[in-house]
Amino acid sequence: MSDTLDSPTQAPPQTLAETPREPTQDGPKVRLYLVDGSGFIFRAFHALPPLTRKTDGLPVGAVSGFCNMLWKLLVDMKAQADAPTHLAVVFDHSEKTFRNKLYDQYKAHRPPPPEDLVPQFPLVREATKAFGVPCLELPGYEADDLIAAYACKVRDMGGEVVIVSSDKDLMQLVGDRVSMLDTMKNVRIGPDQVIEKFGVLPDKVVDVQALCGDSVDNVPGAPGIGIKTASALINEYGDLDTLLSRASEIKQEKRRQTLIDFADQIRLSRELVKLDCDTPLPSPIDDLSVKDPESTELAEFLERMEFRTIARRVEAHLKGEHGIETPKPEARPLAAPKHAAIDVNAYACVRDIETLDRWIARAHEVGIVAFDTETDALSASSANLCGVSLAVQPGEACYIPVGHEHEHEATGGLDFEAKSAVEQIPCEEVIARLKPLLEDPAVLKVAQNGKYDLAVLKRYGIEVGPIEDTMLISFVLEGGLRKSHGMDELSKQWLEHEPISFKTVAGTGKAQKSFKHVELSQATCYAAEDADVTLRLYEHLRPRLAHEHLLTVYETLERPMPRVLVDMELAGVKVDPDRLRQLSNDFSVRMGELEIEAHRLAGRPFNLGSPKQIGEVLFKEMGLASGKTTATGAMSTDASMLEDLAAQGHELPRVLLDWRQLSKLKGTYTDNLVAAIDPKTGRVHTSYSLAAATTGRLASSDPNLQNIPVRTEEGRKIRRAFIAEPGHVLISADYSQIELRLLAHIGDIPQLKKAFADGLDIHAMTASEMFGVPIEGMPAETRRRAKAINFGIVYGISAFGLSNQLGISREEAGAYIKTYFERFPGIRTYMDRMIQQVRSQAFVTTIFGRKVHVPAARGKSQAERSFADRAAINAPIQGAAADIIRRAMIRMPDALREAGLTARMLLQVHDELVFEAPEAEADKVIAVAKRIMEKAAEPAIALSVPLEVEARAATNWDDAH
DNA sequence: AACCTCACG
DNA sequence: GACGTACGTGAGGTTC
Numbered sequence: 013m014s015d016t017l018d019s020p021t022q023a024p025p026q027t028l029a030e031t032p033r034e035p036t037q038d039g040p041k042v043r044l045y046l047v048d049g050s051g052f053i054f055r056a057f058h059a060l061p062p063l064t065r066k067t068d069g070l071p072v073g074a075v076s077g078f079c080n081m082l083w084k085l086l087v088d089m090k091a092q093a094d095a096p097t098h099l100a101v102v103f104d105h106s107e108k109t110f111r112n113k114l115y116d117q118y119k120a121h122r123p124p125p126p127e128d129l130v131p132q133f134p135l136v137r138e139a140t141k142a143f144g145v146p147c148l149e150l151p152g153y154e155a156d157d158l159i160a161a162y163a164c165k166v167r168d169m170g171g172e173v174v175i176v177s178s179d180k181d182l183m184q185l186v187g188d189r190v191s192m193l194d195t196m197k198n199v200r201i202g203p204d205q206v207i208e209k210f211g212v213l214p215d216k217v218v219d220v221q222a223l224c225g226d227s228v229d230n231v232p233g234a235p236g237i238g239i240k241t242a243s244a245l246i247n248e249y250g251d252l253d254t255l256l257s258r259a260s261e262i263k264q265e266k267r268r269q270t271l272i273d274f275a276d277q278i279r280l281s282r283e284l285v286k287l288d289c290d291t292p293l294p295s296p297i298d299d300l301s302v303k304d305p306e307s308t309e310l311a312e313f314l315e316r317m318e319f320r321t322i323a324r325r326v327e328a329h330l331k332g333e334h335g336i337e338t339p340k341p342e343a344r345p346l347a348a349p350k351h352a353a354i355d356v357n358a359y360a361c362v363r364d365i366e367t368l369d370r371w372i373a374r375a376h377e378v379g380i381v382a383f384d385t386e387t388d389a390l391s392a393s394s395a396n397l398c399g400v401s402l403a404v405q406p407g408e409a410c411y412i413p414v415g416h417e418h419e420h421e422a423t424g425g426l427d428f429e430a431k432s433a434v435e436q437i438p439c440e441e442v443i444a445r446l447k448p449l450l451e452d453p454a455v456l457k458v459a460q461n462g463k464y465d466l467a468v469l470k471r472y473g474i475e476v477g478p479i480e481d482t483m484l485i486s487f488v489l490e491g492g493l494r495k496s497h498g499m500d501e502l503s504k505q506w507l508e509h510e511p512i513s514f515k516t517v518a519g520t521g522k523a524q525k526s527f528k529h530v531e532l533s534q535a536t537c538y539a540a541e542d543a544d545v546t547l548r549l550y551e552h553l554r555p556r557l558a559h560e561h562l563l564t565v566y567e568t569l570e571r572p573m574p575r576v577l578v579d580m581e582l583a584g585v586k587v588d589p590d591r592l593r594q595l596s597n598d599f600s601v602r603m604g605e606l607e608i609e610a611h612r613l614a615g616r617p618f619n620l621g622s623p624k625q626i627g628e629v630l631f632k633e634m635g636l637a638s639g640k641t642t643a644t645g646a647m648s649t650d651a652s653m654l655e656d657l658a659a660q661g662h663e664l665p666r667v668l669l670d671w672r673q674l675s676k677l678k679g680t681y682t683d684n685l686v687a688a689i690d691p692k693t694g695r696v697h698t699s700y701s702l703a704a705a706t707t708g709r710l711a712s713s714d715p716n717l718q719n720i721p722v723r724t725e726e727g728r729k730i731r732r733a734f735i736a737e738p739g740h741v742l743i744s745a746d747y748s749q750i751e752l753r754l755l756a757h758i759g760d761i762p763q764l765k766k767a768f769a770d771g772l773d774i775h776a777m778t779a780s781e782m783f784g785v786p787i788e789g790m791p792a793e794t795r796r797r798a799k800a801i802n803f804g805i806v807y808g809i810s811a812f813g814l815s816n817q818l819g820i821s822r823e824e825a826g827a828y829i830k831t832y833f834e835r836f837p838g839i840r841t842y843m844d845r846m847i848q849q850v851r852s853q854a855f856v857t858t859i860f861g862r863k864v865h866v867p868a869a870r871g872k873s874q875a876e877r878s879f880a881d882r883a884a885i886n887a888p889i890q891g892a893a894a895d896i897i898r899r900a901m902i903r904m905p906d907a908l909r910e911a912g913l914t915a916r917m918l919l920q921v922h923d924e925l926v927f928e929a930p931e932a933e934a935d936k937v938i939a940v941a942k943r944i945m946e947k948a949a950e951p952a953i954a955l956s957v958p959l960e961v962e963a964r965a966a967t968n969w970d971d972a973h
Numbered sequence: 974a975a976c977c978t979c980a981c982g
Numbered sequence: 983g984a985c986g987t988a989c990g991t992g993a994g995g996t997t998c
Contacts, residue, residue, distance in 0.1 A: 621995055623977055642977065643986095650978060676979060679994055705990055709982080716992045719981035727980080751982090804988065813988030874985050886989040890982090894990095922982040922990085 042171030091358035142313035144305035160287035200533035211243025219252035222282035359540035382547035392467035403543035463574035492865030584695030708894035734969035745963035746924035759842035808882025850884035
């Protein structure tokens with residue numbers, strides 16, 4: 013438990029009383045926490061179901077709630093970087109105060125406290141004392157006045173004050189060294205939050221309140237004026253007195269008259285809401301210093317109240333602190349207690365350099381730090397930094413805001429911005445201080461999806477390393493077992509803790525705000541929690557790697573990837589927007605023509621983009637036949653079916669096919685690629701996901717640059733728009749037949765291996781072997797069929813699939829497969845081996861040791877298990893190819909550099925790498941790329957087939973491919 | 974959000 | 983003999 017209590021500023025062990033004071037010039041610095049006792053009591057009373065003491069039925073619910081809240085506060089406070097030196101609970105003494113002399117109606121409408129609550133007031137005071145906390149109260153004054161007086165006094169002494177309350181009437185006190193803390197909502201209230209509530213800085217809150225009044229306290233104010241109008245007026249005129257003296261200048265007639273007529277009432281209201289800093293202090297500040305509860309006295313009180321749960325909790329805590337000496341953090345075992353509670357209130361918001369330096373020092377001391385960056389956008393290549401969070405121990409985390417702003421209010425003419433800049437360390441300063449830590453080879457950095465943070469920080473000049481990634485660790489351990497390896501999911505499963513969702517802090521849908529507009533208290537809870545959770549996940553997951561023999565996979569295939577991908581993503585690729593726009597126009601025109609033609613052929617207008625409407629036209633109205641249905645039983649209108657109908661001589665299907673092709677190209681590519689150009693770089697920056705495809709393949713998104721058209725002439729026009737910078741070329745290097753080569757190796761198929769060794773045309777050789785025809789002079793159709801079979805094998809062939817692919821009968825396809833297996837019996841053996849393995853273990857592995865889980869192997873239905881069989885056949889092949897190109901990518905940057913080349917790797921498309929290089933480098937780059945790619949499996953695996961890479965340079969991607 | 978379709982390897 | 987069907991992705995448009 014005490015693990016979570018260590019503040020970075022203090023060395024354990026310590027007790028509540030031993031919080032060290034920071035010395036200042038005039039003695040120890042005071043940090044006073046003032047708890048609004050009435051607020052606590054009413055909240056406790058209303059938040060809890062009625063509870064009575066068993067023995068005599070005395071209502072004690074509010075007392076119990078109060079004790080819980082107070083205890084939690086005591087414990088939480090210590091975990092904060094700004095732990096208090098002094099502490100008191102402040103109570104109202106009596107109903108009548110000096111305000112009733114000013115205005116007899118003050119708080120006149122307030123109902124008496126509930127009957128059940130009345131006997132609990134004195135008990136709450138007793139409770140406070142039992143916890144070793146002084147009670148403050150004074151006849152004739154409200155708690156708020158006492159709080160004001162102590163706050164002013166301590167502030168003027170140079171100390172700090174935290175008012176534990178959410179009462180808006182106290183917000184006028186907020187300032188430089190005075191803040192509020194709402195423990196129920198876990199929110200810090202500083203000037204920013206006051207501005208959010210009142211639209212003005214704290215020193216003008218009284219003026220605004222005087223204008224709007226308060227129906228609860230029966231403060232009259234000015235009729236018809238609410239917070240919006242009041243803050244607008246104060247902001248315009250500067251303060252209340254100026255406003256009232258210049259009221260005649262106000263344009264709106266009604267408002268002007270109100271201010272003139274009710275000027276006295278407004279001034280009176282100001283006196284009522286204004287807190288009295290000159291209230292006499294019932295106890296000197298020195299008497300309020302934090303001390304430990306007298307444990308026997310506290311135990312006696314809790315016993316008398318019959319609060320067993322609280323008593324146990326308190327006892328456990330005090331024992332933990334006074335008992336066996338807590339080991340130093342460094343000496344503690346790394347493994348976190350799995351269920352150590354995560355407490356978002358324990359996190360610190362770092363807003364001054366000294367505190368920042370302390371956190372950095374802690375990270376150096378511990379040697380490991382989890383971190384997370386918060387930004388104002390999703391795309392790492394363009395997002396701006398909002399803040400950075402760090403976690404050095406489970407529960408010991410902070411958030412360092414650097415780019416927070418107030419949301420701009422739309423109420424015209426108000427200029428909040430100048431007045432209310434968020435108080436935070438300047439960004440450059442934070443970057444300068446974090447850089448040595450994040451780049452220190454002796455401090456391990458841990459991130460969740462670190463590629464993102466790497467990319468963001470690289471743009472701020474920080475090259476983070478060495479780095480571990482919990483998402484990648486999870487992916488290596490459990491690829492295929494879960495759909496996502498996101499932090500929320502991992503946290504829920506392994507820490508049994510649901511982190512605050514982004515939606516909770518930023519809102520959702522259209523109202524979602526940028527993270528820089530999230531107020532700091534909430535931002536701190538969210539961001540620091542992410543770092544904390546990441547560290548805990550790391551401690552939980554990392555040991556499993558070695559245990560499950562996946563450490564090498566992680567270290568060689570995963571951990572080096574983020575750096576490589578960051579460089580590729582940040583480099584981006586140049587596309588020619590003019591060319592794309594012209595294509596888009598061209599497509600538009602032709603689509604328009606095709607649409608008219610389609611409507612004519614159908615005899616009526618319809619939406620060519622709607623499969624449903626196409627179905628109606630073709631099948632219902634035109635009576636065309638189609639056997640095929642979709643997964644949900646609707647009539648299929650996909651391309652293969654339209655092709656069939658077109659082949660039968662129908663006109664409309666052909667028109668639809670042409671329209672669809674253009675629609676796809678325009679909708680998915682031309683228009684969106686232009687929109688995806690980053691205005692700052694003039695290039696398109698994709699994002700690669702490392703933990704998407706279970707086989708280890710990368711996935712590209714936003715935009716997806718792994719599915720740029722290539723198969724049709726029209727499509728290749730889009731590929732021609734991917735170009736190199738002037739004086740440069742694009743170089744495309746792709747593995748030839750890598751999956752079939754790997755099948756030959758893994759399945760140990762002699763004929764295939766020999767064919768590859770001899771450099772034969774593999775599909776022709778397959779056809780020759782199967783159909784007994786010579787390779788020389790083979791008909792194209794024969795080779796095409798063999799090619800389809802070869803692909804089919806890699807996918808876990810079925811007669812149905814093959815027949816579909818080739819447009820032949822299922823019987824014929826079945827016969828082909830039978831022949832194939834007879835000719836290449838090793839393939840049958842390989843398939844059976846994978847099926848057997850997946851059915852017994854629910855996973856298969858690649859030759860590099862990557863584990864691919866296939867949970868469907870345990871599925872209920874036959875269909876599910878068949879699916880698992882095919883996935884198990886495909887995964888080791890696709891996965892090995894993915895592993896190999898990863899190895900090549902990891903080695904490529906160094907290889908290029910060592911060859912003295914400036915070429916950059918830009919894109920990966922599963923078996924292809926695309927580079928950009930100065931024209932003069934082209935030949936050398938091709939040589940390096942080929943060498944690295946062809947030798948990528950070595951030395952881990954000595955393949956029994958050669959890998960071949962074809963590479964070409966050109967000014968656009970299509971010509972290079 | 975589900976579905977269909979289609980771009981790529 | 984029955985079971986849906988090739989493996990792995992991301993994205994746009996329509997429909998509900």
